[in-house]
Amino acid sequence: MYPLAYGFIASETTDNWTWFMEQLKKAIGDPPLLAVCSDACKGLENAVKNVFPNAEQRECFYHLVKNFQKRFRGFGQIYPAARAYREDIFYDNITKMVSESAEAVKWLQTNHKLLWYRCAFNPEIKCDYITSNIAESFNNWIRDYKDLPVADLADKIREMIMVLWNKRRNIAYRLPEGRILPAIMHQLKANTRGLGHLKIVPCSNWSAEVWDHSSRVERHIVKLHQRTCTCLEWQHTGKPCQHVLAYVTHQRGVDLEQFVHDYYSVNRFRAAYGREIEPMTDKTQWPQVDLPFLVGAPLAKLPVGRRRKLRRKGWMEGGHKKKVSKDGKCTNEGEGEKGCDNDTALTNGKGKKMIRGPMTCKKCGEKGHRQASAKCPLNGTAKKRKRRQPRKNVTKAASAEPSTPRRPTREEILRDSPGRVTRSKLAMLLGEGTSSQTDTTSPVKMPTTTAPKKMTPKRKLHIE
Known part of the structure; x- marks a missing residue:
């Protein structure tokens, strides 16, 4: 471009x-x-x-x-x-x-x-x-900058072209002078593959007949010194066609670059981008000019909505597909003045097809809901019901005390004990003894008749 x-x-x-x-x-x-x-x-x-x-x-x-x-x-x-x-x-x-x-x-x-x-x-x-x-x-x-004002848009396009020309100018001076562009030579070398359907019948060092057996038998005449081929592709494009490539690669010691038109040379490429685009200052530094007339606003009437960025696709291409995110908002840019809404969206966030227009209720005839929807006033579910709260498991409080008494804790025993509490006494107070030793119905009292139990040390097992 x-x-x-x-x-x-x-x-x-x-x-x-x-x-x-x-x-x-x-x-x-x-x-x-x-x-x-x-x-x-x-x-x-x-x-x-x-x-x-x-x-x-x-x-x-x-x-x-x-x-x-x-x-x-x-x-x-x-x-x-x-x-x-x-x-x-x-x-x-x-x-x-x-x-x-x-x-x-x-x-x-x-x-x-x-x-x-x-x-x-x-x-x-x-x-x-x-x-x-x-x-x-x-x-x-320039699609992303079309919404700018005219002065800013012109300056942005000038800046983009200036950068593009400078980039290609640097590329041009790195290429060898007097040669053909490497991109063209790479394309021609790729075209030399797959020419097995062509048969070469040489006439001289610069002319030959090329038989094409691909679809039907065709015979073309190639003349290298005149740079002509009867298929006429070489004359129109300036690049050797498949018949010329087959004949040139059939010979030895022939340079392919000499059969490419000068239009694709490095010298032409340098001349195309040799001229520099002058840089410019911003609008604040522009000179003030007193015009003899008043510059008014354009008489053209701007259409309603945002300006179109993408080109209008024809009926053969199917038009632009509107993309809808998960929240139902249109994410496609450049869809024209009206954009898109949730009712006319074609795809959802997962790429599945949606209904093109708003649905119509078969009962009331209104749009926006189905026949079995809660929004329909004729099916008795138009009002939104309150969410049912889960039932609480409420048990009645017992009037009498539980039949089994609560076992006292260690802190309560130590607090209510009149004297020193040994390990055996503590075990009896906690109820670890026999049923005859403790009374579950009477309050806790310190026993006086039970002797302390002797603690025998555990024997250690010696293994040899």
């Missing part, structure tokens, strides 16, 4: 496009080899025709197919017809379309008069693009 010119207009009209093309002509002049590829916009088509009458006007094949498939179905011959470099292949596919429906071919000739097929392109212009996808790449490049 090589950013060349950009402008800010309110709407795509013939006057605005004419103004833009006039400014572009002041910047690049009127080169003899110029091709302009546009979409199906009539204003842009007329502007290019008026400002650049000698330019080759091309039409984006993608926009053409979208308009074509709205009216006609089942014409797969239009794709190989647009991509073919040879006129005989183009007319063979068009003849098949005429045999199926002459109305479809007549519609193409009436509504799409610009060049949309490769065989009609000028081979001197080393560009075989049939779509304008490169413009969508620039649109996606």
Whole structure:
């Protein structure tokens, strides 16, 4: 992507496009080899025709197919017809379309008069693009900054292009001068693989016949000294086709770079990014200029809502899928002026499909709930019930004391004891003795008749 010119207009009209093309002509002049590829916009088509009458006007094949498939179905011959470099292949596919429906071919000739097929392109212009996808790449490049004001947006785009050019300028001066770009050579070397279906019949050191046995037997003539091949791909792109690659790799000691057009050279790459984009200060340091007229606000009426960032997808692509998070909020950006809400969301947080619109109750006819929902006033459950509290396990308090007395604790025994308490006495007081020794119904008293039990030491077991 090589950013060349950009402008800010309110709407795509013939006057605005004419103004833009006039400014572009002041910047690049009127080169003899110029091709302009546009979409199906009539204003842009007329502007290019008026400002650049000698330019080759091309039409984006993608926009053409979208308009074509709205009216006609089942014409797969239009794709190989647009991509073919040879006129005989183009007319063979068009003849098949005429045999199926002459109305479809007549519609193409009436509504799409610009060049949309490769065989009609000028081979001197080393560009075989049939779509304008490169413009969508620039649109996606500046997508995050489209909400800025016009002055800030222009300054941000200038900064991005300045950084891009400086980066590629540094790359250009690291590459060897007089050679072909390494990316092009890497692409050509990758294309040399898988050429076993081609048979070489040499005629001389610079010309040969190449037999293609892939689908049907085809024979092409390759002339290296003239840089021509009868498949015409080499003439249009400037890069050797598969027939040339098969013949060049068949020989020994032949450099592949000499068969690549100078368009892909390092010298051209340096010249493209040799000019520097001047840095600028912020708006506070700009010079004050007294204009003889008053600059007012634009007369165009801005639409309601936020501005669109993503391009409008056609009906063939299915449009943008709206993403909904777990909390039910739309997380997709650039969905247009209205955005999305929970009722029209297509997917939830787990990626499952949801109902497209608000549901309708079959009983009351209101939207927002189902027939068995508690919100319906006709099924008797419209009011929200209070949450049922769990029952508490309430037991009645016993009026009498428990039948078994509570065993006193160690602290109570020591507190109520009149004298010294030995281990045997403490055991008897805690109830560890016999039932005859303790009285469970009488209060605790110190016994006086029981003798203390002798403690015999434990015997140690000696093992040899």
